Amino acid sequence: MQQTAVIYTRVSTEEQAKEGASLEAQERLCKEYCIRQNWIILKVFREDGVSGGKIDRPALQKLLDYVSKNKGKVNFCLVHKIDRFARDLSIHAQIKGRLIKYGVELKSVTEDINNTPTGKAMEGMLAVFSEYYRNNLSCEVSKGQRERVLQGYWPFPAPIGYLNGFRDSFNGPIKKLKKPDCEYIKKALEDFAIGILQTPADFRRYLNETIKKYKWRKTPIAKQQSFNILYNIFYAGYACLPSLGILQKGKSESMISLETFQKVQDRLKENSRKKYKRMPVNETFPLKEKCYCLDCGYKITGAYATGRSAKYPFYRCDRGCKLGKRTKSISKDDFEEMFVIYVEKVKPQKRYIKLFNAVILDYYNKKINEKKNNVKEAEFKVNTLKERQEQLIDLITEAKQKGNSQRKVLYENKLDQIENDLLSMQTVKKDDEISVSEFGTVLETCKQLLENPIALWKNGDIYRKIAIQNMLFPIGLQYNAKIGFGTTEINVAYSSIKALEDHQTEKSNLVSRPGLEPGTICLRGKRSTD
Template identity: 30%
Template sequence: METEKTGIIYCRVSSKDQVEGTSLGSQERFCKEYAERNGIRILKIYIELGESAKTANRTEFNKALAFCSDKKNNVTFFVVYKLDRFARNQEDHVMVRALLKKAGTDLRSVTETIDESPVGKAMEGMISVFAELDNNMRTERTKQGMLERLKQGFWNWQAPLGYYRPYKGSNIVPDPQKSGFIRLGFEEYSKGTYTYEKIALFLSDRGLRTKQNKNPSTALMQKILTNPIYYGYIDVWGGHKGAFEPIISENLFRKCQPDYMKSAHAAPRSANNPLFPLRKLVICDECGASLTGSTSRNRHGSKYPYYHHQHAGCKKTRSIPKESFEQQFVEYLDSISPGIKYEKLFKAIVLDEWQNGYKKIDNENAQIRRDITSLEAERQKVFDFHRAGKYTDDDLFEQKKLIEDRISQKHALIQDKRYEEFEMNEVLEYCFSYVRTSAKSWIEADYATKLSFQKLIFADSIKYDGEKFGTPDLRLLYTINQHSRADKSSLVAPRGIGPLLPG
């Protein structure tokens, strides 16, 4: 006896505008239709309202995972409309996928062909990587838009205490009820007789309240008195002059910053330094330590960025100039990039697998259309019975509605594959627009896109012996070029799939 297939549906939109639109309803409907086509009994439906896949605090998503992890629920499939609804980050995708697998639950996408076959798994990995790449590109575009507004003097975030935004999309203006308290706080603190704690009490006693209607804390006063926005300067992304009315003068602000000039130019250290995109990706083949990056100065004060690792005792420890190391990496990318014939081979196999799914869809559609024809004949009989006096008007209305509801349900089950075919070709072309010119794509990419692109190419770290890169663990797209040189059949399709190209 065949085991019953069960599942849960998870739908998500990432903005309030989408929540108010039809996106969630469409996702849920398509997921239900997918479940019905595939004989999956839905146990629960989880709807996430306006939370991004980048956010860890996805309430409904976490509930869905907990439900699947409880083995007594016996959930066979976790159904989503599209993989980017599931995760925007490949690490998260792999981790959550493993959690579901441990619970005996497989991931299924309505709009993407993924399953447990080798090509299905490869497709899932590729789509999850591109979801992350797409997200990074969206983030970069958003950042660029915000940067343009910053250059025009707009404050893009929540108005700080003492300012407010008169209407959505406007710049900030001084709050007539609170800006006076802020000015008084700077004036008193500049005298040198108050601590942050005492100035907070001083303003609280005179009536200053936060936006939550609470007394200002010591930490809040420190944040206010060290924030240059109050003299009209936006200290974000390089610093920009604000196009809004300042509450205090720059001179008053500086009187409250005894070490301001000294600290303003100190560059913060960051684990993600855009100057060194290859750090952590490349490791020493001798000791296994990850390469990092640093900047040194010569006696003339000029800066020199370089890659290195600091594993004590490693005989291959040395510093490599950033420019020459990254040029070597670019040449290495050129050497592993798939050629055009391997691109065609890969596309052929993936599209062949895609088409196999459509054959099943065609058969299902043909059966549904036969069912519709039968129901239409049944509806005609109802009219015939009514004309013959065998059915009353109420009988006619009731039977006609029942049959037409069934016909509508059948029509909803007919799958239009043209959109999906277009989408797959688009995915593949988008993918290979990067892959076929890997070196150029990497050079032109911003920092976040470089990191995502590196994940698309390499499944693990790359070893470096001080002179050249070792043989890495490459993603499927890049293994084509490597193995096909030795054996044309090295990219083997799953059972039932054959390349569409001759010879």
């Protein structure tokens, strides 16, 4: 029986602005692949202008819906590149898990994925690459953004009550007050400052009542959003990045006075329990990210206890369960030390990492050569298309001069098509060029991540720390005083090494000599499904 496939294509908003044909190019390449494989294409799901870091993407949801309703009828889900699917490891794991549940296998046009241990390892590694790449990008962006904030600009999305899309005479991004939203927020902040609204909950309730009544917003303000408003000095006309220690008089419009802002902060302090001081930034508490209390399921958060002469950072359960041996809270140092020990414990054995790395390296050497050839081929095609484009332009001019409008339209249509092809080809070429230049550095970091995640974690800044935690434990971590740390799922790359370990144990009956050549496994694994 002929096998079936659904196709999934995606471009993010930035890619969409830059290279309009990317979606079509992906689809065309996927369709060609299906024809080569002799698969029936059931449906194409197109995601336009959506980031790969989210799971609630409209087309993706439709795809999952479709495969669940057609359980047993869909064999493959085909993407052009794995990072089209998910740039975030936990999301990748989640989606893949659901596909497997419906009996659907994930396939990529440009990467080798199959259910052999090598294929699984490959897929895990690619997901790590994508995530690393994305984190790297966001770090790079923040350097420029940091400069902007130092100049008083705001290169981030507008806070609630403000409008995006304005620039001052020096072309710097500024925000303007959004009417009437800003009037309700201003009133709420001022009322909170003088105690008419007494608690953050009152503040939020007031805002949501005005939303209901005057419809100035589609959705009510969530709890976290209301805190963001209360704690954000942006509303008083400052540009502030607490994690980088930047506080700068801003160039955007202010909503309230600095005096009002300070009164709001004083009242917030009075409101919060005296023992705990709320920290607006959690750079001290990397483990706040996706770490849950095993006893009650609530988040584990970080806080400071104020002693006589110093502040002591500690972690605690949101519900107040015991995290320490006798105490509710556990000191930051103790908690993080336990985390380190746990990571060391779940880390794969060194010899399997070596094997894994060798397999990956072998795979990528081949892949890089392939990509380099692709780039050459694409270059040739681009040049041919450009020649034809020039010829057509000449023909159009000629037809125009001769007054042959029928010919002219014909040539113009052809020109359109060629220009579309040119755009797709250039996109594909760029994709491949980026992959080639990226591999080396990314591979090195990924090797380090597998071999010594703790060293990377300890030396990294808060963003790197969180990225590493997410890579190692995509679903998050659980903790309680008795058991310590635990998780239901470990990173796919790690678990694929485990699969590799199992595979090796099975094989060891046949091939018992040590120093097995990894390259041969790779080749065998790759060919098996072709």
